[in-house]
Amino acid sequence: MLGFMDYVQKSFYRATKWDEDNSYANLNATARALLDFQTPKGLKLNISSLSSPNFATSYGLASLGVVDGSVSYLYSSRALDNVLNSGDVELKDAIFGYRDLKEITKPDAPRDWEIWQGGVRVDRRDTLLYGRMYLPASTLEALYLRRLAPTRQLKISAVSNSRLPNGGTILALLQQDNGKYSSEYLYSTDVALIGIRGLYNFGFDPRKALPHNSGNAAVDSRKIAGRFSAGAEVYWGLLNKSGGASTGFRYTTLPSNTGSPLTMTLTVNPIIGHFQATYAIKAGRGAVFCSRYDFNIYSYESDLVLGCEIWRRKQQQQQQTTKSETGAEENWQSNGFTTGGEKEDDVTGVLKARITQNFNIGLLWEGRFKQLLFSIGSNIDLKRRDQPFRTVGVEIQYNS
Template identity: 45%
Template sequence: MHEFMDYVRNAFYDATGWNRESSYSSLNSTANALLNFPTPVGVRLTLSSLASPNFATSYQLGSVGVVDGSISYLYSSVPLDVHITPQSDRTPLATPFQSYRPLPALPRRGDDQLTPYPLHSPSAASLLYGRLYLPQSLLEALVIRRVSPALQLQLSAVSGQFLRDGGTLLGLAQYDVGRYSLEGLASSDGGLLGLRGLYNFGNEVDDADGAAPFPPPAVPSSGATANGGVGGVDETRERIYGRFSAGGEIYYGTLNKSGGVSLGARFATLPAHRGTPLTATLTLNPLMGNVSATYALMAGRNCSLATKFDFNVFSYESDWAVGMELWRKRPQAPAAPISSVEKLVRQRSFQAKLEWRMDDPEEVKETITSQKDADTGAGTSDDDEYTGVLKARLDQNLRIGLIWEGRAKSLLFSLGSGIDLRHSESPFRTLGVEVQFSS
């Protein structure tokens, strides 16, 4: 289950127009969500609230052998209530639980993309986040600052007595112009320095209205086909609307004198694609000899599948994993019987008969609506089409991860288990439940 503060932080990115998927670090985000989801351990309860449009709090209490918990606070300089539904009884389940998400449109930056925002401008948005873990007194902090339309700075820190040097500090400078993005990082842990980059191919960002790079192929209105033939079927193959991205990263530890490099590519269909949504990635680590390929798709409106294959060219070792996400739809309610008011308005009212006219359609509609609201309660309809989701994964070591997520009354819950089939005497290695309430 995505924590409430992650939900709020994503709302901050939406409010400021920052594309989280336009980064090399997010190249495998879809496959990771389907294959590497965490299973709950023990019992954990979370109470959260968007106390004001700019301020959120969260309190967590858990029990895994010992009682632990955390206290979180978040402040945003831009209001978030427009981009978030904080009430757990009204939040669509797909928002916190869905793993496969289509790529958003690339941002369009102007010529002033590097011009800094005025210091007190609403566009110069800031986010402050802090979390204290108890009883170990571990402190986590995050600061995000939007400097210009294309530049964003992040500073995160972790402080604890059991950590080396008492804590770590990580700084990120993110530059995104839509066509490509760059990210520089520096960490106090090992004196790590790194650079990442991702380039998007195609002319999607050049489209003026931000839609798909090419309009959907038109279906001939007459019997003639697109290639000039005669018949009722268009022989032109349907175009695949997708985005191809490629990039890499390089990093070096100044203290331990070691470094690394990786290369990666991704193809993902866009929402304009009328076929099966899919995402495929390939990443290489030349120094370690690792090759990783992932493939994820939405097999239907209620089912997503993913697979991953890793291979090392030096040791010839390989790993694989498969994952599934299956949604349970809300059963359709039976058609309501026709109320007495609807039966009444099917005939002309007495006043209309006296005036030799038909009933006013607007008056009839208003009468039926007001009567239905009085019978069922206005504003109590639930537009969420799902009641829960089952997630499962299996790897080459016969380890299974199962989790069921849904809503009970006003509570969001996650019930899951980790199973190891190699230990037939006690296959259930972990078992837990998480409950979350937010207002």
């Protein structure tokens, strides 16, 4: 289940027109959401509130042998009117699942962000501040987000804990997104790591599209059924004098695709000889299947993970037809459904499952009961006949 503060951060991205999926770091986001989902442990309660369009708070309490919790605060200079409470939010926005990528669009021009009053420029760049304190461990997390330009964003995250080397770490990311391509420049205080990564989208370039009434370029762009992307990253640790590199490829269908939505990726790390291939497909409206295969050319070790996601939807009432006194036919529907379609938020729950080649099974059921969001999950090890259930947990969220 997506935490409330993560949901607010995604709402900030939408409000400021930032495409987080157009990044090399999120190349395998679909496979991670379908296969690497976290199952709750013990009992966990989260109570959150957006007290104003600019300020949010969240309190968490967990019980797993010992009782611990967390306190979170978030501030956004941009009013987040698109944040909904736990009773109204669509489950597809509150759950990690298949990523339906949208078509890349032309970034705003810098002058579109300018606001002038009396000959003086008064516009400011949108900023998000977030902090979380874990108790009783006294671990502190912090996040600073700032939109520098329509195509540029600065992201700084930090963790403070006495058990970490040097008492904590800071990661700074300067992100650039031009639609057609994106790049990131990073620095981490952990071993003084520096790096760069980028992603390039082949095919249509939205920056060169003509207006709809001036030609066919913009219209033809909507007919593109899929997008092929390629990216790479290089990083180097200044203190330990070691580095790494990887490259990756992704093909995904777009909303204009008339067939089954699917996503395929291949990532390669030539230094350690690691290959990873993923495949995810939507089989109809209520099911997603995913597989991931890892292989190392040096050790010949391999790993296979299979997973699925089954969506439970509301029972759609059959269309009924009645005749009025004048003999004219009148169609009617109930429960908010329309003729020939479904209500956009007709999902009541989702079941996730995965199994590895070592017969480790993960099960997770996420849904909503009245105004509460809940997650119930377990990890099962079939090789341990004496104690197959490794973890069992329940997580409940209430957001107002």
